[in-house]
Amino acid sequence: MDEGYEKGLSDNLPKIDGLMVDLYFAKNSEFFAAEILARDNYGDDAVGYVQIRRTDNTCTVKCRITPEHLLRTKPYHCSLVCDENEEKFLDVTCDD
Template sequence: MPRRKVDPGFSEARSDNLPRVDAFMVASYLASHSDFVSAEMKGAKANLSGRKSYGDAAIEFVQLKLHGSICTLKCLICPEHRVHNKSYRVTLVLNIVDEEILSTQCHDCAASLGGCKHAIAFLMWLHRRSEEPLPTDVECYWRKSVLSQVGSSIKFIREEHHVTIS
């Protein structure tokens, strides 16, 4: 299989070059954008798409481009159910000076016009990466997803179950 190439003007995303996205940025973006305030996105679908076990296993080939204060990130997201189908392309744009998420867009799924789980999965993935960096470790995110390897090099992915008591 030929090596995937980074888009012109972009570079491979690593733990030391990703922009920081904190919980306030995520909450502000989701609360203020009409794509994510529908009943469908407020409930179980949003919770499932933001879970660590999905995003961390499905996101692959993350790349970024800086242009002044604007950072554009792109990734591919492996389909959750048909892992060997074409991956979804997702773009996230943020202003790193004002610490504001400007947009998230999935370019390939039917639900992308009203916000979709792939956009939320990428947003939450980026937020999780912001919470965990170690100053001496550098991890490259320009790689094939774990989920896309199910059925070829690995048999299955074990999902974590957490119980929340109110």
Template sequence: MDLNFVQADNSILPKVDALMVAFFFKNNADYYAAELKHVKTTMSGRESYGDDATGYVQLNREHGLCTLKCKMCPEHKVRSKAYNVTMVINENESEIISCQCHDCAASAGGCKHAVAFLMWVHRRSEEPPSTSVECYWKKPTLSRVGTTLKYITVQQMSKKEVPHRPSTSALYTDFILQAKKETSTL
């Protein structure tokens, strides 16, 4: 842990609302690049990546500025060294000043690790208050695949209920039946 930082938990994280996120992307030229627009930004901000890849979150507050740091597990090389991501928030002005990854090749133009951490903090802000304190100073779940975990299932990766999906053969049968109905009415 860095000097003057404390382990982050849900009781001390700064509030990051949707407007703050929107203004950050609007005012930050690093996220205007074609490769980051829409698809890549959406993919890196998805809950299934950011929630499992974010760990060791620490926080420091000084003079109205809140600095958050985390270790972000790489998405594809989960056993590789984690990326260091830092976000600075002006709590007095409700503004995200910066959010950047310090270790990946794409960090100069805004990278997916920074987006994933930003969206992670935003999702934590949207959670209802609980009576228990959840510590965020822990190893990312994704980084345990291949070491203490042999594999991870979809149910383990997501805390949400996974809806039942019909088999592809059932979808195919329904499609053929619907097509026959449409053709017979012509």
């Protein structure tokens, strides 16, 4: 676990809804419609270890994601930074 982070659990993750996701994708040219489409239950198997850190109104979530079509390959690391008061994403990155 990275310094200053705690284990991400269902009761300490930031509130994220579909509107927040849609607004981020609409404003960010790095994402394409084909990347957004996925099986509804894909995330249940793909998301591995999650860690979270809160500073003021900003919440940073780091996790490991396994590619949908390569479930036995090494997971890649992703980060999400959001403003919990404004209910918006500040940054979403794949760190690998």
